[in-house]
Amino acid sequence: MKLIFFVWIFFFICVYAQETAISYPDIFLPIQSKKCMVSSQESRATEAGLQVLREGGNAVDAAVTVGFVLAVTLPRAGNIGGGGFMVIYLAKNKEVTTIDYREKAPKTATRDMFLDKNGNADSEKSCHSYWAVGVPGTVAGFAYALEKYGTISLQQALKPAIALASEGIVMDADLSNTLRITKPRFQNCDASMKVFFKPNGDNYEAGDIWKQPDLAWSLQEIATNGQKSFYQGEIAKKIVSDMQKHGGLITKEDLLAYQPVIRKPVQGTYRGYEIYSMPPPSSGGVHIVQMLNILEKFPLGEWGHNSAKTIHVLTEAMRLAYADRSHYLGDPDFTKIPVSGLVSKAYADELRNKINMYQATPSAKVKPGNAIFYESNDTTHYSVIDQYGNAVSNTYTINLNYGSKIVAEGTGILLNNEMDDFVAKPDSPNSFGLLGSQANEIQPEKRMLSSMTPTIVLKEGKVFLVTGSPGGSTIITCTLQIISNVIDHRMNIASATNAPRIHHQWYPDELRLEAGISQDTIDLLRKWGHKVLIKDSIGSTQSIMQTSQGLTGASDPRRPGALTAGH
Ligand code: GLY
DSSP, rough: OOHHHHHHHHHHHHHHHHHHHHTTTTTGGGGSSSSEEEEEEHHHHHHHHHHHHHHHOOHHHHHHHHHOOOHOOOOOOTOOSSSSEEHHHHHHTTTTEEEEOOOBOOOOOOOTTTTTTTBOOOOHHHHHSSGGGGGGHHHHHHHHHHHHOOSHHHHHHHHHHHHEEEEEEEEOOOHHHHHHHHHHHTTTOOHEEEEEEEEOOOOOOOTTTEHHHHHOOOHHHHHHHTHHHHHHHHHHHHHHHHHHTTOOOOOOHHHHOOOOOOOOOEEETTTTTTEEOOOTSSSHHHHHHHHHHHHSSOOHHHHHHTTHHHHHHHHHHHHHHHHHHHOOOOOTTTSOOHHHTOOHHHHHHHHHOOOOTSSSOOOOHOOOOOOOOOOOOOEEEEEEEEEOOOOEEEEESSSTTTTTTTEEEETTEEEGGGGGGGGSTTTTOOTOOOOOOGGGOOOOTTBBOBBOEEEEEEEEEEEEEEEEEGGGGGGHHHHHHHHHHHSSSSSHHHHHSOOOOOOOSSSSSSSEEEETHHHHHHHHHHHHTTEEOSSSSSOOEEEEETTTTEEEEEETTTTTTTEEEEO
């Protein structure tokens, strides 16, 4: 109880510090700096990344270091057994590029593999079985990023993570609680119990030292033998043997064939700012740009932040975008996706004309569907800017909280359950309530559609904002609101982060609000036909923004343990 009280006090001090940072730069140095900054969900990861920057490393060096540390310190989302996306701004060439290290379906995956004997989608199979695991991409993605854009070696980038895994970390209340809640799932896998619980099966409590010797071994293997160890060496052997033992699909051929892909970012403009984000197989970039295009001709700044009119048009833009998401989006290597059409200003004009200014459009009139669930505390985002003007926006995931809850025996590596991001059956929602079409049906070696939206915003050719969030289907709308809050409503990055958020995803046809929006506004929205629900918090952004006073950053107060720090 006491601990929770102190965590809350600390949280409010942080919020206050962040809110007032722009006015009091000398006092609040930790989140304001002239040179470089890291913003991540976990303080030890932020500190490790910042140390790399202090020693002269660049943003990619720091991003890879942060990613490896998160695999140790934030196991519910940080990973080497999952995948993700990295958006990189290279100051020297004024160029933005992206690395797609999303997981892939194994070669033997089939379209109907998650249907039960009655032909219904079986979420136990797609979320909590060895079949739920996609071929991981994180190690290949990080190794590629370092080799192509970094200045430090893989060994150097892995050093802090190896030390934390082998020497142990102090278990905090959040980690201990989430492990306790997830224990019934972990109990299905002996290798997971060995990693996350004491030898007698008891929970680790806050304050205990928690060591991960098997994960330390895996990280050391990668440091010594490179990414080959994961995809064809000793780690690969252990993953494949575990899959064989439990009827999983991933083979040595699957691991050997895995390659990250360099993709051109999705690009758009919004009120004079340039938006760069992740293209398919993420839906994030396409729909951020699409929604911003729709919103650009509405005077949101004049209408005010979270006024009824502003929320109404945001909601209608979200509804239209998510309807398109369900139909068009998938892996571009398998499906033709009309990206340029979806992000064109002309298409946005057409969509904007469909918005009735004082009446919600029922989702059934936009396109039929059905959905049940929302997000869980999965995925994690981090942002980095270095002293040379480079930036990295990285979101990676093992899908749901602690992924499949399956550790590959002897590796300490928690495996993803990303296969649930495919469409198991048309009209059957996935864990995030998202619907999809043939574009996202399961095929061998295909990448499952994602909502991850690592984004970099430029102003006059220089980095202005680096942002992104976890939160499943809410990632895109959450990132959208950070961009709108700073551009339309002139908020500093802390206010933009802390402000109450909204979310609509076409189906279920409900407008989800965080607490803190005025009752007058809610009454008006209901009058205009919105099905308003006050639900749990949305997202956990980690953002850095350039101001005339230098870099400012904010870690979202919605989840504990995050840290933004600069130098
Ligand atoms: N696993 C959630 C996403 O990629 O959108």
